[in-house]
Amino acid sequence: MTGTGSEPAAAQTIAELADARVLILAGGLSYERDVSLRSGRRIADALRELGVHAELADVDSSLLSTLAKDPPDAVVFALHGAPGEDGSLRAVLELLSIPYVGPSATSASRAWDKPGAKTLVRESGIATPDWIALPRETFSDLGAGALLERIGDSMGLPLVVKPSRGGSGLGVQRVSTAAELPAAMMAAFAYGDTALIERFVPGADIAVSVVDFGDGPRALPAVEIAPKGGEYDYVARYNAGATTWHCPARLSDDVAERVAEVAVAAHKALALGDLSRVDLMVPTDGEPAFLEANVAPGMTETSLLPHAARAAGIGVGHLLASLVRNAIRR
Amino acid sequence: MSGTTLDDYTDRYAQRVHGMAQSEIRALFSVASRPEIVSLAGGNPYTAALPLAEVGEMFADMIATDGAKALLYGPGQGDAALREAICMVMADSGVDLSVGASPDDVVVTVGAQQALDLLTRIFCDPGDVVIAEGPTYVGALGVFQAAQCEVVHVPVDDDGLIPEALQETLADLAKHGKRPKFLYTVPTYQNPTGVTLTEERRERVLDICERAGLIVVEDDPYGALGFEGKPPKALRARRREGIFYVGTFSKTFAAGLRVGWVLAPPAVRDKLVLATEAAILCPSALTQNAVVRYLTTMPWREQVKIFSELYASRRDALLTALSDYMPAGMRWTKPGGGLFVWAELPEGLDSKAMLPRALQQRVAYVPGTGFFADGSGRGQMRLNFSFPPADRIREGVRRLADVITEQSALSQTFGETHPPASDDVVPRP
Numbered sequence: 001m002t003g004t005g006s007e008p009a010a011a012q013t014i015a016e017l018a019d020a021r022v023l024i025l026a027g028g029l030s031y032e033r034d035v036s037l038r039s040g041r042r043i044a045d046a047l048r049e050l051g052v053h054a055e056l057a058d059v060d061s062s063l064l065s066t067l068a069k070d071p072p073d074a075v076v077f078a079l080h081g082a083p084g085e086d087g088s089l090r091a092v093l094e095l096l097s098i099p100y101v102g103p104s105a106t107s108a109s110r111a112w113d114k115p116g117a118k119t120l121v122r123e124s125g126i127a128t129p130d131w132i133a134l135p136r137e138t139f140s141d142l143g144a145g146a147l148l149e150r151i152g153d154s155m156g157l158p159l160v161v162k163p164s165r166g167g168s169g170l171g172v173q174r175v176s177t178a179a180e181l182p183a184a185m186m187a188a189f190a191y192g193d194t195a196l197i198e199r200f201v202p203g204a205d206i207a208v209s210v211v212d213f214g215d216g217p218r219a220l221p222a223v224e225i226a227p228k229g230g231e232y233d234y235v236a237r238y239n240a241g242a243t244t245w246h247c248p249a250r251l252s253d254d255v256a257e258r259v260a261e262v263a264v265a266a267h268k269a270l271a272l273g274d275l276s277r278v279d280l281m282v283p284t285d286g287e288p289a290f291l292e293a294n295v296a297p298g299m300t301e302t303s304l305l306p307h308a309a310r311a312a313g314i315g316v317g318h319l320l321a322s323l324v325r326n327a328i329r330r
Numbered sequence: 331m332s333g334t335t336l337d338d339y340t341d342r343y344a345q346r347v348h349g350m351a352q353s354e355i356r357a358l359f360s361v362a363s364r365p366e367i368v369s370l371a372g373g374n375p376y377t378a379a380l381p382l383a384e385v386g387e388m389f390a391d392m393i394a395t396d397g398a399k400a401l402l403y404g405p406g407q408g409d410a411a412l413r414e415a416i417c418m419v420m421a422d423s424g425v426d427l428s429v430g431a432s433p434d435d436v437v438v439t440v441g442a443q444q445a446l447d448l449l450t451r452i453f454c455d456p457g458d459v460v461i462a463e464g465p466t467y468v469g470a471l472g473v474f475q476a477a478q479c480e481v482v483h484v485p486v487d488d489d490g491l492i493p494e495a496l497q498e499t500l501a502d503l504a505k506h507g508k509r510p511k512f513l514y515t516v517p518t519y520q521n522p523t524g525v526t527l528t529e530e531r532r533e534r535v536l537d538i539c540e541r542a543g544l545i546v547v548e549d550d551p552y553g554a555l556g557f558e559g560k561p562p563k564a565l566r567a568r569r570r571e572g573i574f575y576v577g578t579f580s581k582t583f584a585a586g587l588r589v590g591w592v593l594a595p596p597a598v599r600d601k602l603v604l605a606t607e608a609a610i611l612c613p614s615a616l617t618q619n620a621v622v623r624y625l626t627t628m629p630w631r632e633q634v635k636i637f638s639e640l641y642a643s644r645r646d647a648l649l650t651a652l653s654d655y656m657p658a659g660m661r662w663t664k665p666g667g668g669l670f671v672w673a674e675l676p677e678g679l680d681s682k683a684m685l686p687r688a689l690q691q692r693v694a695y696v697p698g699t700g701f702f703a704d705g706s707g708r709g710q711m712r713l714n715f716s717f718p719p720a721d722r723i724r725e726g727v728r729r730l731a732d733v734i735t736e737q738s739a740l741s742q743t744f745g746e747t748h749p750p751a752s753d754d755v756v757p758r759p
Contacts, residue, residue: 029361029364029366029367030361031357031358031361031686031689032357033357033360033361033364034356034357034360035357037360060364136740136743139743139744140739140740140743144743144744144745145745168357170357170686171686182744182745183744185744186680186683186740186741186744187683189687189740190683190684190685190686190687191686191687224333226333228335234357235351238357239351240335240336240337241335241336241337241339241340242335242351243335244333244334244335245333245334245335245336246333247333247334301336302336307334
């Protein structure tokens with residue numbers, strides 16, 4: 001980092017962290033455990049490379065006593081899925097007065113629930129595809145056939161069906177015909193009790209990382225995702241070579257600027273603090289549409305935030321070190 | 331602005347690597363190793379039942395007295411003393427001198443897995459057809475797929491591979507001008523079904539293969555782990571020609587040592603030795619030496635009995651729990667040995683789609699799809715009983731039964747739909 005704006009000079013940040021012990025929480029029992037462990041190792045490596053003392057810890061029954069007995073100076077979340085993203089562990093850290101990087105427990109909890117986040121974001125005037133979120137009981141109570149038919153008629157096709165919580169593309173299906181809808185619902189319900197059915201917006205698949213170094217949130221260059229197989233599924237996400245990422249995204253300057261504005265506005269609407277990744281669909285002629293926000297963005301070798309940081313000329317280690325330092329200062 | 335794939339070598343990989351990708355199932359299984367999860371998904375033998383202190387002393391003594399040799403390279407074909415000992419072990423399955431089983435024709439491999447790899451390397455070109463049971467051992471499918479073979483499955487029932495189906499498959503392949511390279515079979519306590527090819531079917535299957543000039547690769551990792559007496563004699567014990575017998579110490583001693591073997595006629599043996607030398611130079615002298623010591627100085631047959639009795643009690647625990655908890659519409663095999671039970675879900679349920687739900691309820695299994703090359707198996711699952719203790723097995727089945735009952739209700743809600751054949755597809759997170 002070069003020290004432009006309010007970003008601290010790299011050497012000064014590292015010097016401030018000379019005696020700090022940073023704990024990276026990774027693993028846990030979520031479906032994204034594997035991805036999380038990979039993110040955690042990358043974060044630890046990036047910090048250690050700068051000489052910051054970073055340790056990796058799994059989330060299990062020994063964590064609480066470890067935290068209480070030997071509290072770290074700051075925690076970085078590499079936990080994907082609950083409890084890393086749903087706010088629960090953040091609440092525990094708040095209880096223990098341990099600083100951490102990223103949004104508060106309350107904000108994380110809001111962003112974690114996709115329908116709730118969409119509601120808040122829409123209320124702030126940001127576009128988001130029309131949706132309906134329904135628990136499984138609604139389908140058993142009202143009859144799935146009639147309900148799905150009504151949903152298909154009202155919302156039109158294609159649709160995207162996904163669990164209302166969770167990431168990594170697990171349980172997500174794009175539905176092009178009404179006949180595919182029941183199976184997509186089953187797949188989403190395998191990952192959670194509420195499914196989000198969202199109108200599919202064709203366009204560029206864009207992820208914008210938003211960071212706040214202390215002077216307000218700002219967008220890093222947008223990353224455009226172009227999976228070779230057409231769908232950004234688990235395989236496309238986590239197998240190098242399966243997806244082409246364009247960073248900065250192939251957008252005109254005007255659109256790129258608007259995308260950055262929308263991402264920052266969504267970040268603010270959800271009060272996501274110093275770090276988030278906002279996912280958007282950008283139609284060829286229309287307003288960028290908010291899909292969801294992630295409070296513990298992936299940091300694996302194929303994840304989106306590291307791309308964006310590189311494109312902005314910021315090393316991932318330096319970015320994290322700054323956020324850690326700010327968390328400790330808070 | 332051409333973008334990046336984060337893999338600078340994308341256009342340089344060999345054709346055979348193109349289909350290799352980490353799937354979401356692998357991600358889900360990363361959770362299964364956590365102690366909170368009752369994992370019926372593994373395939374591990376219960377090595378904690380070994381006399382570990384004595385094995386430790388054996389290793390120490392081996393290094394102290396024979397370390398200089400044990401830590402060197404060895405012959406590509408494998409240690410001569412081990413090949414002798416392997417013949418002693420095979421004789422228990424009826425594969426002995428009377429059918430021409432000689433130490434000269436044994437090639438020691440890095441587990442049975444390398445034996446399968448070597449056989450496939452020397453016999454199969456890309457596009458060649460291999461016949462295998464459906465379902466079959468997932469590791470064999472990995473070998474065949476890496477060699478770009480076309481796998482054609484032949485169904486099994488409670489009596490093992492169905493001879494009539496094999497006959498039909500061969501006729502069908504012949505009609506299409508295809509000559510399969512070999513039949514890969516696990517005839518005894520099969521992985522994943524646990525079923526055993528009956529005495530009568532063994533002869534019929536071998537007759538069919540003989541008439542068709544079809545080589546048989548007999549994989550026998552579990553034959554020694556019978557719970558109710560000995561299984562029928564190995565296929566190789568019945569014929570001298572046309573059968574390559576693959577064995578391993580992974581289930582009878584220790585999987586971590588990676589010592590297996592293949593018994594093949596001299597000409598094939600020579601090719602196998604050349605292929606293994608090209609691949610790995612030689613199998614580990616250290617672990618071979620350890621197996622020889624184990625077989626010659628320790629009561630290994632008693633240990634196999636200990637494993638068998640332990641697994642028999644765990645199988646009983648699994649079968650009892652399945653009977654006690656599982657909803658109507660489920661059926662499962664009742665293996666007479668080995669490590670696995672194969673269960674069929676009520677109509678309309680999908681074991682692969684259900685896995686996240688099961689993990690949420692803290693129980694893991696392997697969806698049936700992993701054991702087929704053609705995407706079938708969604709209605710089945712493999713359950714392991716060798717590793718978890720009996721009370722954990724029971725608890726795991728209880729949790730699994732809840733998941734299945736809940737999924738049945740969901741399936742009824744959505745009209746018994748089958749998810750699309752492709753994996754989860756995702757436009758965006």
